[in-house]
Each structure stands twice: as C-alpha cells, then as structure tokens.
Amino acid sequence: MSTRRTELSRRGFLTGSLLVTAGTVLAAGCGTDPMGGSSTGAKTTLDVWYHAYGEAGTQQAVLRYATAFTKANPDTAVKVTWVPGDYAGKLNATLLTDAAPDVFEIGDFSEAMVRRGQIAALDDVYGTARSDFNTTAVDSVTVDGKLCGVKMIDDVIMLYYRKSALSKAGITPPTTFDGLAAAAKALTTDKNKGLFVGNDGIGDSASNAVWSNGGDLVSPDGTVAFGSARALEAVTALKRLHDDRSLLLGFTTDWWDPAAFTQGVVPMQWCGLWAMPVVQAALGDDFGVLPWPAFKAGGTPVVRVGGWTCCVNAKSAKAAAAKRFVQWLWVEQAGLQRDFAESYGFHVPPRTSVAASARTLSAGAAKEAVSLAGKYGKHNPGTWDLAVSSAFNASAAKIAGGQGDPAALLADAVKKAQNEIDKQLGR
Template sequence: MSARRTDLSRRGFLTGSLLVTAGSILTTACSTDPTGGSAAGSKTTLNVWYHAYGEPGTQQAVLRYATAFTKANPDIAVKVTWVPGDYTGKLNATLLTAAAPDVFEIGDFSESLARRGQIAALDDVYAGTRSDFNTNAVESVGVDGKLYGVKMIDDVMMLYYRKSVLAKAGITPPTTFDGLVAAAKSLTTKKNKGLFIGNDGLGDTPGLAVFSNGGDLVTPDGKVEFGSARALEAVTGLKRLHDDKSLLLGFTTDWWDPAAFTQGVVPMQWCGLWAMPAITAALGDDFGVVPWPAFKAGGAPVVRVGGWTACVNAKGKNVAAAKRFVQWLWVEQAELQKDFAESYGFHVPPRTSVAATAKKLSAGPAKETVGLAQKYGKHYPGTWDTAVSSTFAAAAAKITGGQGEPAALLADAVKKAQGEIDKQRGR
C-alpha cells in the first residue's frame, strides 16, 4: 500500500518484535522497541523495521524471509519489528536514538534523510542490477547522483471505470481532461456522482494535473515549480469538476478503498492496483483502467507510482550486515520479491525482469497497469514532505473552491514551500 494511506487503512495488527535466528523465530515482548541481544551462534543481530501492513500474511512472510536470510548468512540474526499506527512518526523519533533500527522501510522517499547522513548510499548493493530496476524506482531514491534505497514494491495508482456503465451512456474512456470532465458530468445523476477522487474532492489530482500539463512540482535541484504557468492552468482547471458537482464527496471510505466503485456509487474512481483483486471479485471483467488524462495537447497522461523502499541506517553499528540483508532480499531473491508483490495485496516488483515473470501481472487490467506505470509513471519528488505537500494542497483546495485568486494563492504557496525545501537542504 502507498505510504500516504497508512494512517487511514492499517487495521488491527499486533505489535511486536520478533527475533529470527538460524533455525527458529523467537518472539520478544509486545513492543515496538527494536533493541535486543544477538542470537547464539550469530556475530551480529540486525534490527529490521516494517510498518504494519494491512494485508493478511505479510507479517508471516517477512519473518519467513528473515529466517531464509539467516540460514544463508548464519553470522547474522534478524530481529523483525512490526510497527502499528503512526509508523513514520515512530521511525523518525527512534532514528534520533541509540535504539534506531539497522534496516527500515519508508514510503514516499524523503531525500532529507540522505542529506542529514541518516541513511547510507546503496549503489554498491545494486551490484550491476541497477538497469533492471524501472526508471521510477531508481530516480525516486536518487540524491546528488547516489542511490539511498532499494525499492521493495511499486504501488501504482490509476483511474478505474465501469465498462458497462460508460458503454450504456455512449461514453468512451476519457483520454483528455476535457473528456474526463464531460464524462463525469454526463454520468452524474440525482442518485450518483460520476467520479470519486477523494473525500476532500482533491486526493492526488493537484499533482496529477500539474504533471499532465507538462509541469513539475519541484525540480531535482530543489526549486519549487508548482507555481508555473502550466501548473496554474492545470490546477485551476480542476475547478470545473467541482463547479459541475460531479465529484463524490464524503463517502464512508476514502479513494484508496474501492467500495464506492464496487458498490456502484460511482462509475469512475481514482484508486490503486492494490484494489484490483477486490474489484475483480465484485465486478468480474466489467472494469477497465486508464491513466489520468493529459490536460491538453502537449501534456501527457499520468499514473502515480508510490510504494515502499528499504533503507540502511548509516549511523548504525551494523552497516555492512544491513547492506547485505537489503541486497540479499531486495536485489538477489527474485522469487521472494514476486511473493511479496503478488501474495499479500497486489503490487508491482520494481525490477523489470521480476515484474515480467509475475503471473498475476501477466494478463488483463493488471498487465495494462504495469504498462501504464512503465510509460506514464510519476513519483513525488524526494523533497515532497508533509510541510511542502500540505502547503500545495491547501492552495489547490482554495482554488477549486473558488476562495481566492488562483495565481496569488499558488505564488504564496510556492514561497512557503520553497522556504521549507531550503530548510531541508540547509540553505
């Protein structure tokens, strides 16, 4: 699941630290404290953190992977810590202490961790496989020419539509923003809305709008770009969906859950690949997927690619062993990478060779989604932390709600966001 959904969607999983030795799994007290002693026969014990995935079986899977790693590397025991709730907050706090994990996963990559010297460069971990990772997976973890993480799974987000509903209305799947606005309006009735992009009426769409008009959010050198003419035009264009009252607002679950789509409340919804098994179970083959459409000629369709990335604590005592763990699991073990992507939820392996052999991604809408990600995938920049993204989102909300002059609102947001990014970069 995408990192930006974890606070909303993680459900009822047990907390705990689990120590994996060469031949067994030892469960410690229920705690998110990753500290612990080395196992007998092992020279090193790695503390490895995961957020509490909502997909059943994931916790057992990572324990199984840890056991297999220790069997192949008897000198290194692995202690798995399963962290529920506010994973990012707990991780950031613990990284400032002696209890910091050796290996940990993060959602949408934050380059500030690299700039603070908190995470280690992992170029050597790729060991010649860098070209086998898709472009997004490599670009999203790059800082000043070095790679500071290994992508574990790609979460792809795109637009779902009901084939039968659109066909009955004589509407083709939208390939332009004008077409999307028209379709959403035509499909809106007294009982139903035409499109669901989030309970706030925005979701990912401000960023998608900018990308789809050939704009950028933040440049690689840290310059805020979401106030450009292209960005202004596209974000302002989103107001049309609000003015037409064609958006579903305030549903019982948010955009990351497919319930509004599967229950027939809307015929089009922005959601993720993770929802495809549930959608297939409910609707059979009566659905299709398309990217967020190009804003106009000269723009390009967009799908968002998020996911989770493995990082190594550069300040830890076991950097070499931690790198070995990341390399073994997320670079060398193709079968385990497929298992993690396909068996617990539905994700895309970041390595192109592994994705190509994933059976569940080899046909139908799933295969189409992989192709869309390869062709149109975009990730948020590494500087896109909460302070920066919330500033942009607040301006977009006012613009689409008609609460001010769009250019002035974006200009003010750019100024605030630039200040935050300058802080990140120590400027």
C-alpha cells in the same frame, strides 16, 4: 501499498516486534540482548521496521523472509517490527533516538533524510544488479550520484472505471480533463457521485493536473515549479469538479481502498494496482483502467508511480549486517521479490527481470496498468516531503473550493514550499 495507508492495519495479526533467529520465529522480544546479540547464539540482531500493510498476508510474508534470511545467515537475528498508526511520524521520531531501527522502509523517497545523515548509501549493495532495476527505481533513490535505498515495489496508481456504467450512459472513457469532468457530471445521480479522488476532494488530482498540462512540481535543481502558468491553468480547472458536485467526499475509506468503486458508489475512482485483486473478485471483467487524462488535446496523461523503498540507517552500528540483509532480500532473492509483488495485492517488481516473469501482471487490466505506467509514469520528486506537499495541496484545495484568488494562493504555496526545500538543501 500506498504511502497514505500507513494509518491502517485492517488485517494485521499483531503489533510490535517478533524476533527471528536461526530460521525460527520466537515470541515478541524473546531472547533479545540489549547490546545487539541474542540468547540464541546470533552475534548481531537487526531491528527491521515495516509499516502496517493493509493487504492480508503481508506481515506473515515478511516474517517468512526474515526466517529464510536467518537460516542462511545464522549469526544474524532479525527483529521484525510491525508499526501501526502514523508510521512516518513514528519512524522520524525514533530515528532521532538510540532506539532507531537498523533497516526501515519509506514510501515516497526523501532526499531530506539522506541529507540529515539518516540513510546510508547502498551502491555496494546493488553490485552488477544495478542495471536490472528500472530507471525510475534507480533515479528516485539517487542523491548526489549515490544510491540511497533499494526499491521494494512500484505502486501504479490510475483511474478505474466501470465499463457497464459508462456504456449505459453512452460515455467514452475520457482522454482529456474536459472529458473526465463531463463524464463525472453525467454519471452523477441523486444517489451516487461520478468520481472519487479522495475524501478531501483533492487526493493526487492537483499534482496530476500539473503534470497533465506539461508542468512539473519541483525542478532537478530544487526550484519549485508548480507556480507556472500551465500549472495554474490546470489546478484552477479542478474547481469544475467541485462546482459540478460530481466528486464523492467523506466516504468510509479513502481513495486507496476500492470499496467505493466495488460497491457501486462511484463508477470511476483513482486507486492503485494493489487493489486490483479485490476489484476483479467483485466485478469480474466489468472494469477498465485509464491514466489521469491529458489536460487538453496534445497534453500528457499521468499515471502515478509510488511504492516502498528499503533503507539502511546511516548511523547504525550494524550497518554491514543491515546492508547484507537488504542485499539478500531485495537484490538476490528474485522469488521472494516476486512473491511480495504478486501475492498481497498487485505491485510491479522494480527489477526488470523479475517483473518480466510476474504472472499476474502478464494479462488483462493488470498488464494494461503496467503498460500505462511505462508510458506515462510520474513519481514525486525526492524533495516532495510532507511540508512541501501540504503547502501545495492546501492551496489546491482552496482554489478548487473557490476560496480566494488562484494565482495568489498558488504563489503563496510556492513561497512556502521553496522555503522548505531550501532548508532541505541547506541553502
């Protein structure tokens, strides 16, 4: 359930909203009172937004959860709004209006939204359960010491590789960037490329490169860090993959979909744990998972940990009811949290007690992916919004394509990114 898949709703059965009240799903918009109640007797109607997940059954699941909530809380109706297309753009625009949702999810957490007064603090929602959330889930939503969201799922993103393809070529799963580049080149043929990281040839590879060489993207104090010598060395090395013509570019779907891998177009692909059921169905046990390798011996392998976070609109007049909904679903209902993480693609529950009982994550490649995330997991900093990440990735793309001096390109990106972060932090 990557944040980059919000533009698709491949299997969604509707767009728009459904009203759930007293344990019943009504027709779209039916019975809704513009003042916030409903004709069915509920005193409060919450508007809850989800992006259009691609995994089959997800939309039906969130409606079931809303139905269960309204059955337990009949005074509160839930209007489930399923948002296709550019979810982030639509959310950001709507949050500036009176039509803003009361509860909404976001991908990589945004400190800027908190500082703009759009996301409420939820420390009281956690209660004693706070210690049951993994460290990354807590740290990633903490702004100025306050918890400003509840992580719904952790998405683990790593390298998939085809065991038989590497074995046939006499290639050992790579543990360094040199090894990855050599493997990608060796596995490239007249008909197929060796590696898929994204249709733009960059994907997460630039940030992975920085982390894998001991660098960082942004320091805790909001200082851009990807201009370091280590970062420059690792990002510049990505040019090798492009020079070798070993990257798949412009496929019919992007890196978040495993089709290029399962259809045999590439033997190695950067993709998420959410895709593993599809990979297993297509390839059986003829695949393995790896972290993005260390840049060089002694470096640090990388597994990206993303996911989705549930937030409450700080300006909502129904904040108390909104917090109760978030608390009920994402703090109290272990069974529903497990269902959401395991039944619609594979994801890691942020609560350690729930994750420990996740059956699908307890064996095989899924267990290995979770273990790798625990060892090498990295999440984007809270200041890593679209403007900041775009500046960095644009420079990385030019560097990889040999379109200028790498040091100058990265330095320019640092200036642009720092300016954007300074705006976020009000300095």
